[in-house]
Amino acid sequence: MASKHRLYLVDGSGYIFRAYHALPPLTRKSDGMPIGAVSGFCNMLSSLRDKAEHDEAVSHMAVIFDAGRETFRSEIYPEYKANRSETPEDLIPQFAPIREATRAFGLPSIEKDGFEADDIIATYARIAHEAGMEVCVVSSDKDLMQLVRDGVGMMDPMKDRNIGPAEVMEKFGVAPDKVIDVQALAGDSTDNVPGVPGIGIKTAAELINIYGDLESLLARAGEIKQPKRRETLLNNADKARISYQLVKLKDDVPLELGLDDLKLSPVEWPKLSAFLNEMEFRTLTSRIENKLRSRGTDMSGGAPGVTARPESMYSAPVASAHKATTPIAPVIAFAGEGGPEQPAVSRDRYEMVQDLGALQRWIARGFEAGVIAFDTETTNLSPTMAEIVGFSLAVAPGEACYVPLGHRKAGGGLDFGGDGELKQIPLQQALDALKPLLADPGVLKVGQNIKYDMAVLNKYGVSVAAYDDTMLMSYTLDAGKHGHGMDELSQRHLSHTPISYDEVTGTGKARLPFAEVALDKARDYAAEDADVTLRLWHVLKPRLLAEKQVTLYETIERPLPDVVCAMECAGIKVDPAELNRLSADFAQRMETFEKKAHELAEDSFNIGSPKQLGEILFDKMKLPGGKKGKTGAYSTGAEVLEELAAEGHELPRVVLDWRQLQKLKSTYSDALVASINPRTGRVHTSFALSATNTGRFASSDPNLQNIPVRTEEGRKIRKAFVADKGHKIISADYSQIELRILAHIADIGTLKDAFRDGIDIHALTASQVFNTPVEGMDPMVRRAAKAINFGIIYGMSAFGLAAQLGIPQREAQSYIEAYFQRYPGIRAYMDSTKKQVKEQGFVTTLYGRRVHFPNINSKNPAERAFLERAAINAPIQGSAADIIKRAMAKLPAAIAAQNLSARMLLQVHDELVFEAKETEVDALIAVAKDVMQAAAQLDVPLVVEAGVGDNWEAAH
Template sequence: MSSKKESNTAKTKSPEVKKPDGKLPGKGDHIFLVDGSGYIFRAYHALPPLTRKSDGLPVGAVSGFCNMLYKLLQDTKDEFEPTHLAVIFDHSGKSFRNELYADYKAHRPPAPEDLVPQFALIRDAVRAFDVPSIEMEGFEADDLIATYACQAAANGARVTIVSSDKDLMQLVNGNIDMLDTMKLKAIGPAEVEEKFGVGPDKVVDVQALAGDSVDNVPGVPGIGIKTAALLINEYGDLDTLLERAGEIKQKKRRENLIEFADQARISRDLVRLKQDVPVTVGLEEMDIKTPDPVKLIGFLKDMEFTTLTKRVASELGVEADEVPAAGEHPADAPVIVEAKGPTERGGAPGAVSPSVEAPIDPDAYETVTEPGALKAWLKEAKDQGFMALDTETDSLDAMAARLVGVSIATRPGKACYIPLQHGSGEGLDFDGNGTPEQISLDEALGLLKPVLEDPAVLKIGQNLKYDLQVLKRHGIDVAPIDDTMLMSYALDAGLHGHGMDELSKLHLGHEPIPFKEIAGSGKSQITFDQVPIPKATRYAAEDADVTLRLYMILKPRLVAEKKITVYETLERPLVPVLVDMEHEGVKIDRQVLSRLSGEFSQKMGAYEEEIYELAGEEFNIGSPKQLGEILYDKKGLSGGRKTKTGAWSTDAAALEELAAQGHELPQRILDWRGLSKLKSTYTDALPEYINKETGRVHTSYSMASTTTGRLASSEPNLQNIPVRTEDGRRIRTAFIAEKGMKLISADYSQIELRLVAHIAGVKELKDAFADGLDIHAMTASEIFNVPIKGMEPSVRRRAKAINFGIIYGISAFGLANQLGISRSEAGDYIDLYFKRFPGIRDYMESTKESAHKNGFVETIFGRKIHLPEINSKNGARRSFMERAAINAPIQGSAADIIRRAMIHMAGALSRVDLKARMLLQVHDELIFEAPEKETEKTCKLVCDVMSKAAEPAIALSVPLDVEANAADNWDEAH
């Protein structure tokens, strides 16, 4: 693992192309995920060496990659109609698999010398095409692809993985396929089964047995793909096979399976793709855009790709000669403001002096290895009242990371690094004794603590939540703070990403030192505590220097652009709240999860027997091909559709359609699949996240990963635990309170509908909420002219679908699919709705008009959400952005309200001496742990704070209803 510069959310290298609505793509959308690393090597080997004529720079792989990406974008427009696309790359460093197995990929040779300088150019090329270029330290591209694919498929979207990599074939199912663009071949479940002899759901087990010499996955000696497939088909899965290995008749095979059983299990962990990577770029940010002609053509001309430049210019309808090469003009010239630095505690600085634009010189930074020198730096910070701060660690997990060092900047260009826990190694020796000279951890923390906690000294950082969490574990509560990531987020949400490297290039015109430059890459990469201290100083102190310069540019903008209130009331004060929540964590009952896992297994077994009986034969339930043959060829069920490969589609939509016709078999298949997902994603996986020291699970919240202000949870994601099914809700029974405590769940009731009523000024809806009526029954009564008393459930259900659909700009087509009615009937319902509630249509039209004029919308608290493509010439794209414009103020206002509630909560509890601790935020719900004897008082106070969270900033014209309950576990409290 490396320092958090590249591994943490705000300091990731992954460029972000933001989308303003914050909604995940779902049914009707088609996501293309391109295996960028595979593309690179195909491009490199497909073409002869090519250099740029002007300077001899190798560009053959860049040329091949650009042509392949352009062809993909052009070829898929009509046949596949993708709505979203991203290119995913391998990070240059080690992945978590190297911690599981040190020799993983150890035999791979280094990249060819002429390819190395092209990696960065290829990432630039992707950005020039206005496509997200994504990578994450600690994870391979396949893991990110798996995470995105499963997220999108779970949300109803279709996914195509552009790759032929066999490791990705484990992901293929009814909603996820692959496309080999070199052979123009689609890869679905049938193709996977043809290659491996098993369906996609068993590929991992087969690979675990067979191993992989290319990646140095050991497997079991003497077992290849064919033998592995035979064994897995016979015994069902790897665990069963290993348990019953003694039954194998072939002596050598039996002995190897017994002897190398643990090796097989390790191999399974190596080949199984991670589906819950804490990605920092969301699916909602991958929507396909028309590239900026100046940016794309400028890049191509800079690379001297004449033919492709002409083709692209023609496609975009511009004259290539009128666009300068990227190197001929400062495309990302820094924004320079004149000022001196922060002169008020926590306030905006005065004018930034010209020193902000002075060249950044990493060789000028100081290494602090003596207590006296550290005292001098801290005295300067205390005298002037501010300092930039950054930590370096050896882990992505703030609750487990070792504090390796701290960097400080007091003026632009003046920064230092304080090494604390660098180990011995080549280049580390300062004094000839074999260990680096550095201040002891305890002594350094003793000197830092008074200043870091001094209310008269402002601490400035980038994504400070991580640093605060690390320092909190060492007994330091850092305050007051300012965060450049959150300043950028308050100013420019939707325009670009907010990571330090991206902000540095955008505002300072400076590209910070990449991690691989100081720690190496691939097999030879070292952790930050092993980085030679002189190199560590250049890298770490630069972070602090860049952060201070960004602060001096961004803080004045908050005032000038009237976003200081958003930052000061919704962003900055939430940081310590989330630090405390993440630090507390939540207790998980392993036994409950184990029992549920066993029950799910038994229930799945019962389903299997029932499925076999209904089918009239046994078959591989996880095989779409076999299932399709059973349903359509043998049973003769009607309404089936075939995929482009000619196989029957057995995705969730197809099975749900059959089940709705009254067929039992497809319903049981759906039941079986649902349990399988619950078991693998939750009951089996959650125990792995329990912290060994605390015995609790500590999720991490991302503050700037959506455009609307909604928080995102990761490692693990506790915001997506299913609640729509009984079995899904049972997962929450494993979230428990400590002895003598209770969990409290407090949930807003229909907050987004209430905000529609307030923002759109709909009197009928406001009156209904004020009177505490059933809003869906009232809507049904208003639209369909039926009395509320004795109303049929189906009528209320239709009104509910319209109520929630209006928020998300539902179309007649979408409503028809949701209710199972004709499109014309659905259109009539929507027309009736708007006739009865004309204020909603007025709101929608005025919001769209404002968005087209201004390029952004705002929440009721002033959060600005930029919509850079609202005036797109593409009609479908423009319509999509208009729907986003309508939804964003509603969803964003709801997100702002719960942020305000969280910020107000700690003080409210403290004032009445209640000991409750806020543990989790799940969309419109807050979860607390409170002493059993205080639950009644705590519930009352929590409801009061949440219901009044908008005040005094906004006096809502509708009440915010909150329901809070206490119980021993989350499910009972919800």
């Protein structure tokens, strides 16, 4: 057999993993079957076939799969791969059609019980190599690198790079024939290969390079000078040998198909077409069919005239039809660990698109690219109030355009069209052309805070399917390290400072609306936004995989823009008459408090002025604790006033009461009326998805997450949030979720048993800490226990507890000490968390979210203590945030499955607020409880309490 013949051995199981995570979940419209992984797999296989058929040497090709988890390695080491997570439920039904897809593309689908795909690949590689063939293993799996030798190489399809001995040396520090020895020493946490504790890849490579191989090293371990390393090797020799058996690939698997059965044969179009149509992959079907027809291929059967290596079966796009797209492969193909090498940002190739023909060419390029960046320019920061001024597209680094749609001339305006008018495509015409591209699940849309763009487009009836969000990628990877705005990410990752908004619009009174900005400036600013966003995607996407954050991003963060966009667009109705009444009531009571303050001070002063208040408290009244800041004024913040009030001084308490009413009036009762959207008659808050370090949402314009719920005045505000006629407001709230998570994480048996048995957790704590019987318990004792239970999560000090309970600080300290004595596991959790964050700089939630604390080892004791408290709380609060996000991602589909018209309106930390028809209330509550309570599997049950009412407060 001629040496120029080459065999492609495709790691099918690796392809499945990549395909599953490449795009958001997709379902077949006809029956709801999940097909996202099948779609990605088909596009990747199509792209690979095309690559193989352009390589004159390739004559054979096969796709190899894992048959199941149980293999001969499980008999050697039962714990092998035991720590791998369960296969996602929506992936399992896609395994069979993926095998069918392989055969439809004319390729053998090979697997064998008791062996891994890697073993089958190793066997075929040996046989083909011995037969004089070249072998290319199509995979990025490091375990397959042991096969590399002269005539046997690897190709990483995701990064489109070849892997030879030099690349293996770079990865492992040894030649390919020593990879097994290094892996045996270092182990593999992913596959639960034990290795030798404390020895990583670098140390393992150093040892193997010195001693030659594993057995020689183990035999001479006593010669090693470092005592700890010597002892570790001597004590764990058996683990190393077992690990060697686990990582060494078998190359003698009995095979049913010989090399001749792997010859690359023509695709039978009727067979492939039938499969693609069954899966409802219209875009891929159309693209392949158009290409075959363009070459005059007979489509009725067997694809006569198509050789084993045609000019190209799949890659060339048909520019006249948007359905003629390229595979999804570009969506997941990267040139390097940090993304492809990208040219420096230049605005030279940015294009202004001012006619429909030019726009259609860019849309065709978008389909061809398979991944585009998209951004809107609007008239308002609030998406429900904003009108589109234009949009930008980027199809490759440096290749971007701007499409002006709503620009107008400024006061003395310039003529951009040559005929006295601005030349622009009519808005609806442009959006009609754009719709298919944004809605096509086969083209990935990349945005920076894409939720905003989705909400803006929602008003125009335009939906966005299949998207990535660079802001959320950065948030997933680097929460706590820095901000996640585009300008900061561009400077950090691209070393490029984008054009600022002020540069194009001006500042102050001279600022122009974006609609009046000169088109050349608007083009450069808007097109650069899309260009930079696409470049950031190329940098951040590979990091998700490399840093093992894919699952967190894919299952928790990426679904949220779609869900939250729907919430924001729905809004919530408020009663302006009730708000106006509250404003009048607050104003009257504020006046009473102000008069009382003047009486206590025996002087008239501006109660809203911190400077005047400080002078009254500390200069005139001579109260203790007065401290001046850099401006020379006394500090009169809430903490200062609370401390003074706790010491029995009445004026600070009156001022605090006045401030509370003033905040409620200005922030809510007045502001909410002004926030009502005249088009919808509802208030549309904006949820910030990356504003907190722990994963929690923040809310603004208006802020609906910080309405005080423990005060009567705060509850009055909630009464103003009302249901539409014939509807009800439903509140579904996780009960004590953070305490439940604490019991789970810290493994507190007493608390876990109490939660399982439905016991009053605060009464239990009171009985445990204060030795008080539950029966006939003093409510104040239970209140103290409740304050400790919740306060301990946030690192509450004795001072804070004393202030909350109104008791001496010494007594509060004794309560806390008694609490830790009764629950030592909580103290152990806190200590271990502090140790962990100081060593690695971050803590993790139950779902792997990393919350970073880069200044945790600060030399400032106050800052360090604050960060330690935050680090203790972060895994708890962050896990709670992850859990409710998981529920939110599943609720829309669950509600739709019950044919309910109910809508999710708000998320307030551990609470979800819905609006439903009166006839749907019971069904909605059942769905919400089922989904929310199943969102996490803890050692304790999750409990959701639901309430119903005509307004938000009544639903509690």
